[in-house]
Amino acid sequence: MTARDVLARLDGLLPELEKLYLDLHRHPELSFAEHRTAAELARRLTGYEVHTGIGGTGVLGVLRNGPGPTVLLRADIDALPVEEKTGLDYASTVRATDADGNEVPVMHACGHDMHATWLSGAATLLAEARHAWQGTLLVVFQPGEEAGDGAEAMIHDGLFDVAGGPDVVLGQHVVPGGAGWVLTRPGVIMAATDALRVVLRGRGGHGARPECTVDPVVLAASVVLRLQTIVSREISATESAVVTVGSLHAGTAHNVIPEEAVLEVNVRAFDEAVRQKVLAAVERIVHGEAATAGAPEPPEITRVTGFGVTVNDEPANTRLTGSFREFFGPERVLEAPLITGSEDFGEFGGASGAPSVFWLVGGADAEAVLEAIAASRFEQDIPSNHSPRFAPVLHPTLRTGVETLVVGALEFLSVPGETLTA
Numbered sequence: 247m248t249a250r251d252v253l254a255r256l257d258g259l260l261p262e263l264e265k266l267y268l269d270l271h272r273h274p275e276l277s278f279a280e281h282r283t284a285a286e287l288a289r290r291l292t293g294y295e296v297h298t299g300i301g302g303t304g305v306l307g308v309l310r311n312g313p314g315p316t317v318l319l320r321a322d323i324d325a326l327p328v329e330e331k332t333g334l335d336y337a338s339t340v341r342a343t344d345a346d347g348n349e350v351p352v353m354h355a356c357g358h359d360m361h362a363t364w365l366s367g368a369a370t371l372l373a374e375a376r377h378a379w380q381g382t383l384l385v386v387f388q389p390g391e392e393a394g395d396g397a398e399a400m401i402h403d404g405l406f407d408v409a410g411g412p413d414v415v416l417g418q419h420v421v422p423g424g425a426g427w428v429l430t431r432p433g434v435i436m437a438a439t440d441a442l443r444v445v446l447r448g449r450g451g452h453g454a455r456p457e458c459t460v461d462p463v464v465l466a467a468s469v470v471l472r473l474q475t476i477v478s479r480e481i482s483a484t485e486s487a488v489v490t491v492g493s494l495h496a497g498t499a500h501n502v503i504p505e506e507a508v509l510e511v512n513v514r515a516f517d518e519a520v521r522q523k524v525l526a527a528v529e530r531i532v533h534g535e536a537a538t539a540g541a542p543e544p545p546e547i548t549r550v551t552g553f554g555v556t557v558n559d560e561p562a563n564t565r566l567t568g569s570f571r572e573f574f575g576p577e578r579v580l581e582a583p584l585i586t587g588s589e590d591f592g593e594f595g596g597a598s599g600a601p602s603v604f605w606l607v608g609g610a611d612a613e614a615v616l617e618a619i620a621a622s623r624f625e626q627d628i629p630s631n632h633s634p635r636f637a638p639v640l641h642p643t644l645r646t647g648v649e650t651l652v653v654g655a656l657e658f659l660s661v662p663g664e665t666l667t668a
Contacts (some may be wrong), residue, residue, distance in 0.1 A: 274325030300400030314381025314660030322391035357420035394551030405582035424612030429582035436556035439588035559601030609638030
């Protein structure tokens, strides 16, 4: 029995999957608050041994189907504090309270609703076709990917104690490539990331008497500008990194010099040595600028979150890419570019010692993508992940993501009747 046989019922399942996707899109939930989402996904794991509340709101489905390899399929389920501007009739209007107590708009601006729907569909089809494979299937719906520690939370909460470790870990992400495209890459595919919170201490006072103060706003401005020189002046042109100051907060009134300024800094790199070099430079610059300004106290630098480079196991990636080309045709299976975005997916493989493969599935109108590329307007015309205008086209995106997960799982699960080797 082939993957096409297992996927024969997908046409009949697609209407239900579309309803699930629209429901998840209309009801997004922030990291570690995905209670409704988790309950809905757990409810659909018919035939599975279901475990909920792992790592907070994570869900694990276990399907044991005789001797054979253990394959882990993972999807993330959390949304972002973004106000949706897609104009879709199923656009999110949800508002929620974030971890800091602020009311924020919420949107599935990174496509995790699509990821969850894909995995739900694949889990259903594989459960209905147990005669086509042997082994154990672990279906993981992971919370808190956007927070950066959802995978770690599930692992530390005993994910692998429930059903043992996997032999291979598989995952995927929707991207603004053409819908129906599948993109794979051996080795490094996504960057490492670190989020830092920097508190700069000043001495407050009246805006009319700056000579009596140490102005943390000016200090913050100096730090922001100086941080931009790390990549341009300290990193080789043959290497790459990104340093972004995504948030800067200081002051409460136009005529008051505040006591402190708070910055949130994001660092990304594809190489661990470059990553450490950038982090050391951030620390040096922040402390140096504070000393130059005469700050009364040293700055505080807190690592909020961070995880390593996403690296695909090359033999497993080669094997999987071959299966995708055979199923979809070589014209639909492309080489993925290096992605400066980051993922905590690699934590599952790292903690279990299993090879892992992460690939990308296009979710934008293919004709529009090709036209934008031809006009050198891809970045301007095609909304990317985390944009308030990001919304995958439903078809064929829904179908393709279910197909890739089923094809991938069957590539590594045993064929009934085959001789198992150690």
